[in-house]
Amino acid sequence: MGLFSFDGGKKESQPPNTRSQRKLCWESRDAFFQCLDKADILDAMDPKNSKSIKSHCKVENEKFEENCAHSWIKYFKEKRVIDFKREQTIKRIEQEAKQRERNQ
Amino acid sequence: MLNSSRKYACRSLFRQANVSIKGLFYNGGAYRRGFSTGCCLRSDNKESPSARQPLDRLQLGDEINEPEPIRTRFFQFSRWKATIALLLLSGGTYAYLSRKRRLLETEKEADANRAYGSVALGGPFNLTDFNGKPFTEENLKGKFSILYFGFSHCPDICPEELDRLTYWISELDDKDHIKIQPLFISCDPARDTPDVLKEYLSDFHPAIIGLTGTYDQVKSVCKKYKVYFSTPRDVKPNQDYLVDHSIFFYLIDPEGQFIDALGRNYDEQSGLEKIREQIQAYVPKEERERRSKKWYSFIFN
Numbered sequence: 001m002g003l004f005s006f007d008g009g010k011k012e013s014q015p016p017n018t019r020s021q022r023k024l025c026w027e028s029r030d031a032f033f034q035c036l037d038k039a040d041i042l043d044a045m046d047p048k049n050s051k052s053i054k055s056h057c058k059v060e061n062e063k064f065e066e067n068c069a070h071s072w073i074k075y076f077k078e079k080r081v082i083d084f085k086r087e088q089t090i091k092r093i094e095q096e097a098k099q100r101e102r103n104q
Numbered sequence: 105m106l107n108s109s110r111k112y113a114c115r116s117l118f119r120q121a122n123v124s125i126k127g128l129f130y131n132g133g134a135y136r137r138g139f140s141t142g143c144c145l146r147s148d149n150k151e152s153p154s155a156r157q158p159l160d161r162l163q164l165g166d167e168i169n170e171p172e173p174i175r176t177r178f179f180q181f182s183r184w185k186a187t188i189a190l191l192l193l194s195g196g197t198y199a200y201l202s203r204k205r206r207l208l209e210t211e212k213e214a215d216a217n218r219a220y221g222s223v224a225l226g227g228p229f230n231l232t233d234f235n236g237k238p239f240t241e242e243n244l245k246g247k248f249s250i251l252y253f254g255f256s257h258c259p260d261i262c263p264e265e266l267d268r269l270t271y272w273i274s275e276l277d278d279k280d281h282i283k284i285q286p287l288f289i290s291c292d293p294a295r296d297t298p299d300v301l302k303e304y305l306s307d308f309h310p311a312i313i314g315l316t317g318t319y320d321q322v323k324s325v326c327k328k329y330k331v332y333f334s335t336p337r338d339v340k341p342n343q344d345y346l347v348d349h350s351i352f353f354y355l356i357d358p359e360g361q362f363i364d365a366l367g368r369n370y371d372e373q374s375g376l377e378k379i380r381e382q383i384q385a386y387v388p389k390e391e392r393e394r395r396s397k398k399w400y401s402f403i404f405n
Contacts, residue, residue: 014344017256019307022263035257099216 025068030077032060044077044083067091154371172404210385214363214384215392223394226354226362229325231289234302244360248383249285251354253331255347256304263350272376282383289325290316291333291349330352355382359389 008046015021035057041049044061053061065073128391138189162247220225233239252269254262269286276282288305292295292317316322326333333349353375355364364382366375387395395401 017304019263027262069257069259069344071257071346075259075346 015067017069021067025072028063028067032057032064033080036058036080043081045074055092122253125329145171189220207381207385211387214357214382214385217363217365218357218361222243224362225329226356226360227328229320229328231317231325232298234298234316236298239313239315241360244285246359247283247285247358248386249287249297249356250379251287251289251329252355253289253291253329253333253349253352255290256296257346259291259346262352265353266305266308266312268372268375269312269353271307271372272379274378275309276379278385280380280383284379284383286312288314289310289322290314291322291326291331292347293317293319294335294337296299314399355379357386 014024032044036044036053039052039056041052041056043049044053068076145190180356198392208298228241250272252262252270254265256262266288273284273286276284288301288307290301296316298314301316304325305312305314317325325331331350331352333347335347338347339345351368353366354362355366357363363386364378371377
């Protein structure tokens with residue numbers, strides 16, 4: 001797999017950076033992430049999840065990879081995990097605050 | 105008015121009033137003299153023909169009652185009008201002073217940003233615009249500018265921020281008729297050539313000017329504006345990569361000095377209001393220096 005990452009032709013296959021293409025990329029990302037939500041998968045980069053992704057979200061994943069630049073795919077997948085953890089943290093803090101209010 | 109004044113005058117002279125009024129009613133001289141005599145008799149004897157008494161009472165009643173309502177209404181109207189005027193004056197004064205105070209605070213903030221401790225934010229730079237022409241700090245003078253540091257291959261933050269910038273520029277132009285110079289400085293000079301920037305920025309407001317340069321030139325301007333940016337290590341030729349960078353809009357005054365930074369905490373509306381406020385609070389350097397020499401300069405410090 002590592003060998004392919006140095007493919008010189010990769011640059012040519014990158015999608016053009018226009019407003020309409022960005023919209024396509026974002027939409028296919030959203031569709032893929034919705035599928036992951038249904039399949040109860042958080043980290044799309046985790047090797048443990050690759051089989052599950054193939055069986056549940058093969059079509060969405062292929063479209064995502066087709067419409068987005070490689071670095072964007074990596075970025076969005078990482079961001080998904082970070083955003084989730086941040087939301088979890090916020091919820092926990094809010095619950096703790098409510099708990100303290102009840103105790104008082 | 106004339107009638108009223110007559111009645112007022114009459115009322116002060118009770119005896120004469122009766123005489124005058126009767127005179128008004130009967131034109132004959134003989135009748136006038138006769139009735140005058142009648143009055144005298146009445147006051148002496150307290151007896152008079154019954155026909156006369158009702159007339160006298162009616163007239164007296166009119167005299168007493170008629171002027172009062174006019175006077176009362178006059179004063180009520182006057183008091184009401186004065187109250188309204190006073191409230192409007194108070195409200196207007198308060199609103200004016202509040203606005204002045206807010207603009208003064210904004211101006212102080214801008215002045216503090218110009219100084220920014222020992223080293224001012226901003227300064228000289230040499231870049232190239234997306235038409236291949238040189239662009240330096242001199243191009244910032246004579247008008248307000250707003251700078252954004254990003255790169256064209258940005259996944260989502262930069263396009264969102266540029267849409268926000270587009271909204272601000274459009275609103276300021278349409279509603280305030282203010283021309284502000286929007287600049288997009290690339291943190292990715294390796295890929296963002298003038299042509300690439302031109303194509304990328306065509307999706308946003310046409311007034312936005314793209315700036316790029318050599319790696320050292322970009323590094324220099326980013327350092328002057330305290331912009332963090334980072335290209336990943338060991339990037340291979342043609343390899344796809346992202347650039348980390350801080351996310352701020354820098355507001356520059358017509359003298360080319362930094363006066364404010366808008367981060368992600370500002371949304372479309374609050375950012376627009378902030379920019380408007382800074383523009384309205386702007387005081388030219390000459391005026392700032394002139395003020396500092398006045399005896400009341402402490403007000404502005």
